[in-house]
Every structure is written in C-alpha cells, then in structure tokens.
Amino acid sequence: MTIYKSVTGKKKILKLYDEQLGRLKTVYSDKWISTSFGETHLIETGNLVGIPLLVFHGGNATTAYNLLACDFLMNDFHIYAVDTIGHPGKSEEVSLSARNYDYGKWAGEVIDALGYESICCFGGSFGAGILAKLMCAAPEKVQRAGLYVPAGIKNASAINSMSMMFPMIMYWITHKDNWLKKCMLPMAVTEENITHDIYETAKLSINYTNVKAGMPSNVAGKDMKNCKAPTLVMAAEKDCLFPAKRVLPRAEQIIENVTTYLLVGRGHMSSLTESEKQMIIEFLKRE
Numbered sequence: 001m002t003i004y005k006s007v008t009g010k011k012k013i014l015k016l017y018d019e020q021l022g023r024l025k026t027v028y029s030d031k032w033i034s035t036s037f038g039e040t041h042l043i044e045t046g047n048l049v050g051i052p053l054l055v056f057h058g059g060n061a062t063t064a065y066n067l068l069a070c071d072f073l074m075n076d077f078h079i080y081a082v083d084t085i086g087h088p089g090k091s092e093e094v095s096l097s098a099r100n101y102d103y104g105k106w107a108g109e110v111i112d113a114l115g116y117e118s119i120c121c122f123g124g125s126f127g128a129g130i131l132a133k134l135m136c137a138a139p140e141k142v143q144r145a146g147l148y149v150p151a152g153i154k155n156a157s158a159i160n161s162m163s164m165m166f167p168m169i170m171y172w173i174t175h176k177d178n179w180l181k182k183c184m185l186p187m188a189v190t191e192e193n194i195t196h197d198i199y200e201t202a203k204l205s206i207n208y209t210n211v212k213a214g215m216p217s218n219v220a221g222k223d224m225k226n227c228k229a230p231t232l233v234m235a236a237e238k239d240c241l242f243p244a245k246r247v248l249p250r251a252e253q254i255i256e257n258v259t260t261y262l263l264v265g266r267g268h269m270s271s272l273t274e275s276e277k278q279m280i281i282e283f284l285k286r287e
Contacts, residue, residue, distance in 0.1 A: 001093065001095075002093050003086060003087070003088070003093045003095070003209050003210055003211055004093070004208055004209055004210075005207075005208050005209065005210060006208065008208075009204070009207065009208025009209070010208065012204055012208060013062070013088050013204045013205065013208055013209070014090070016062075016064070016200060016201065016204055017062050017063075017064040017088075017089065017090075018064070020062075020064035020065055020067075020068055020197065020201075021043065021064045021067070023068060024045065024067055024068070024071070024074075025071065025074070026045050026046060026074045027045065028043050028044065028045035028067075029043070029044050029045070030042075030043065030044075030090075031043070031044050031080070033110060033113035033114065034113060035085075035106055035109035035110060035113060036109060037085055037092075037094055037096060037102070037105075037106045037109070038085055038091065038092030038094040039091065039092045040082060040083065040085055040091045040092065040106075040110055040113075041082075041083045041089060041090035041091045042063075042080050042081060042082045042083065042110075042114075043063055043064075043067060043079075043080075043081045044078075044079070044080055044081075045067065045074065045079050045081065046073065046074045046075075046076075046077050046078055046079035047074065047075055047076060047077060047078055048078050049078065050075075050076050050077045050078045051076065051077050051078065051120060051284070051285060052077070052078045052080065052114075052116060052119050052120065053073065053077035053078065053079050053080070053119070053120045053121070053122060053284065054080050054082065054107075054110070054111065054114075054119050054120070054121045054122075055067075055070060055073070055079055055080065055081045055082065055121075055122050055123065055127070056082060056084065056107070056121070056122070056123035056124075056126075056127030056128070056130045056131055057081070057082075057083075057084060057087075057123075057124070057126075057127050058123075058124050058125035058126045058127050059087070059125060059126035059151075059211070059215070060088075060201070060202045060205040060206060060211075061088075061125075061126075061198075061201050061202065061205070062083070062087075062088050062089050062201060062205075063081045063082065063083050063089055064089075065197055065198070065201040066081060066124070066127070067079075067081050068197060069124075069197075070122070072272075072277040072280075072281065073122070073280075073281065076281050076284075076285060077120075077284070080110075080114060080119075082107075082110055084103075084126070084127070084130065085106055086211065087209075087211055088204075088205050088209055088211070095211075098129070098214050098215060098216045098217060099214070099217045100217075101133050101136060101137040101223075102133075103129075103130045103133045103134075103216065104130065104132075104133030104134040104135070104136055104137030104138065105137045105138070107121075107130055107131070107133070107134040107137075107138070108134060108137055108138035108141050111138075111141045112141075116141075117140075117141070118140060118141045118142060118143045119141065119142070119143055120142075120143045120144045120145075120146075120284050121134065121142055121143075121144070121145050121146070122145075122146040122148070122280070122284065123146070123147060123148070123150070124147075124148040124149055124150075125148070125149050125150070125151055125241075125242075125268065126151055126215065126216060128147040128148055128149065128150030128151060128152065129150060129151030129152030129215065129216025130152075130216065131145055131147055131150075132147065132150060132151075132152035132153060132216065132219050132224070133152060133216060133219060135219075135224060135227040135229065135231070135255075136219050136220065136223035136224050136226070136227065137223075139226045139227035139228070139229070142227060142229040143229060144229055144230050144231070144232075144283070144284055144286070145227075145229050145230070145231040145232070146231075146232045146234075146280055146283060146284055147231065147232065147233045147234070147251075148234045148280075149234065149235060149236050149239055149241075149242055149263075149268050149270075150233060150235065150242055150247060151215045151216045151241070151242055152215075152216035152217065152218060152219050153218065153219070153233065153235075153242070153246075153247045153250050153251050153254075154218055154242075154246040154247050154249075154250040154251075155215060155217070155218055155241065155242055155246075156239075156240060156241055156242060156243055156246065160240045160241065160243070161186070161240060161241060163186045163240070164183045164184075164186050164187070164240075167179045167180070167182035167183035168180075168183045170182075171183060171206075175207075177203075180199075180202075180203060180206070181194060181199070184198075184199070184202065184269070186240045186267070187239075187240060187241065187267055187268040187269045188267055188268070188269040188270075189238050189265075189266065189267035189269075189270070193267070193269045193270055193271065194269065198269060215241070218250075219254070221250075221253065221254035224254040224255055225254065225256060227255070227256065228256050228257055229257065230257045230259070230283070230286070231251075231255050231257060231258045231259070232258075232259050232260075232261065232279075232280065232283045232284075233247065233248065233251040233255070233258060233259070233260050233261070234260075234261045234263055234276075234280075235247040235248050235251075235260070235261075235262065235263065236262075236263040236266040236267055236268060236270055237262060237263060237264055237265055237266060238265065238266060238267040239263075239266075239267055239268040240267065240268060241268050242268070244262050244263065248260045248262065259283065261276075261279070263276075
C-alpha cells in the first residue's frame with residue numbers, strides 16, 4: 001500500500017528531497033535501520049563527534065527540508081534526522097495511528113537500532129508530537145527533549161483551522177497557487193514566512209500523497225509524568241494549530257522537568273531569532 005498518488009508524484013517529491021539535501025553545508029550519509037513497524041531511513045550529518053541528537057520533522061514536510069531549517073544544530077550535534085515512517089521520504093510506506101503510542105514505540109525502536117540506550121531529541125510540529133509520544137511510550141530513552149510548536153500536548157479545537165478549509169477546497173478544485181498560499185497564511189501569519197522551500201515541500205506533499213495519520217493526539221498526563229528528562233517546550237502565540245495559551249500551561253502541568261518559552265507574535269510557521277537558536281543549542285547540550 002503506497003502513500004503516493006502516483007509514481008510520477010513520488011519521483012517529484014524525492015527529486016526535491018535530494019535537491020534540498022544537496023544544499024546542506026555539511027557532509028551527510030544515508031542510513032537504513034529495521035524496526036517492527038518497517039524499514040526506516042535516516043540522514044546522519046552534523047558534527048560526528050558532537051552530542052548525538054535524534055531529529056523528527058513536521059507534517060507535510062520531509063527530513064531534507066527539516067535539515068535546512070535546523071542548520072543551526074549542525075555544529076554542535078551528531079544528528080540523526082529520521083524520515084517519519086508512512087510520510088513523504090525514504091522510509092517504509094506504512095501508516096501508523098497518530099491517536100495511540102505507535103509513533104512513540106517506533107521512535108523507541110529507532111533509538112535501539114542506532115545503538116543508544118537513550119539520546120537527546122528535537123522535533124517540531126508533528127515531529128514534536130512524535131517526541132511527546134516517545135516520552136510516554138519509552139521515557140527512559142529520552143535524555144533531553146526539545147519540542148517546537150508541538151502537536152500532542154494540547155491541540156487546538158478543529159474550529160481553529162476552519163479558515164484554512166475553504167482555500168484548501170478551492171486549491172483542490174483549481175490547483176492555483178494563490179489558494180494554497182491563502183490556506184497556509186493562517187499558519188504563517190505573514191506571507192514572508194511562507195518561504196520557497198516550505199511552499200514547494202508542502203505543495204508536493206499535498207498534491208501527491210495520501211498520508212492518513214492526522215495530527216498526533218494529546219498525550220495522557222499520567223503517561224507523560226513518567227518522563228523525567230529535562231524538556232524545552234516552545235509554543236507560538238498566534239499558532240492556530242497548537243496555540244501557546246493551550247500548550248504551555250498543559251506542558252507545565254504534565255511534564256515533570258519542563259522549561260517553557262513563548263514565541264511572541266508568531267504563528268505555526270515562523271523563524272527563530274539567533275538568541276532562540278542559541279537557547280535551544282545550550283538547552284540540549286546541558287548536562
């Protein structure tokens with residue numbers, strides 16, 4: 001069962017994937033590992049004598065795009081950037097449920113297959129939701145955690161994304177770029193945040209895949225309490241999917257060792273300041 005709508009669509013997605021990888025400023029290598037959920041592909045890159053860091057990408061995105069967005073991590077960390085199973089990329093096309101802890105169990109098996117008892121982890125959006133599931137399913141495997149605009153802590157109600165529905169329907173009907181950009185604008189807040197790479201990656205995913213996972217559901221507080229790893233949660237004030245006013249208070253309630261940070265005035269798609277990037281680096285490096 002393929003997640004792609006056509007062979008041509010898959011080729012276009014993987015062509016962009018490889019082109020984005022080619023723009024990395026550091027050497028990288030492909031790595032395949034086996035899990036009970038299916039073969040999983042990773043990119044190994046960064047500082048190979050640095051602190052090991054497992055990185056999860058967002059929805060309607062790929063590891064290749066995510067590495068461009070997370071280039072600030074390259075100098076300090078030995079990065080394993082994983083292609084989420086059942087999503088665009090090079091991992092097996094197996095759909096997992098986002099409503100249970102399957103993604104967390106899969107991530108735990110990835111850590112085992114890499115040969116680590118525990119590892120530092122970083123994820124954004126859907127990828128942060130996977131990390132939250134991992135913190136519940138296998139808390140002992142997480143050394144430190146960074147969750148950026150995370151799913152799975154306290155998601156917005158469906159009505160918050162209604163403003164994106166009409167433009168998306170119109171895009172499906174017309175395939176005109178202006179409708180897709182209007183769909184993305186509530187997440188981006190300003191058009192400047194819809195970069196070429198964000199747009200092209202999301203456009204190909206929307207056009208050519210049938211990813212059925214949905215957003216990671218909110219984790220159970222009683223399960224998250226078992227994770228003692230120092231955790232940084234960064235949520236955006238104007239995020240229509242995972243708003244800070246919902247995410248940060250619940251994170252403080254359910255995560256034992258948490259530091260929260262408000263991305264003031266920003267939405268789901270936003271850029272980090274240099275000081276915020278440095279804050280993430282220092283948090284994940286701290287012993």
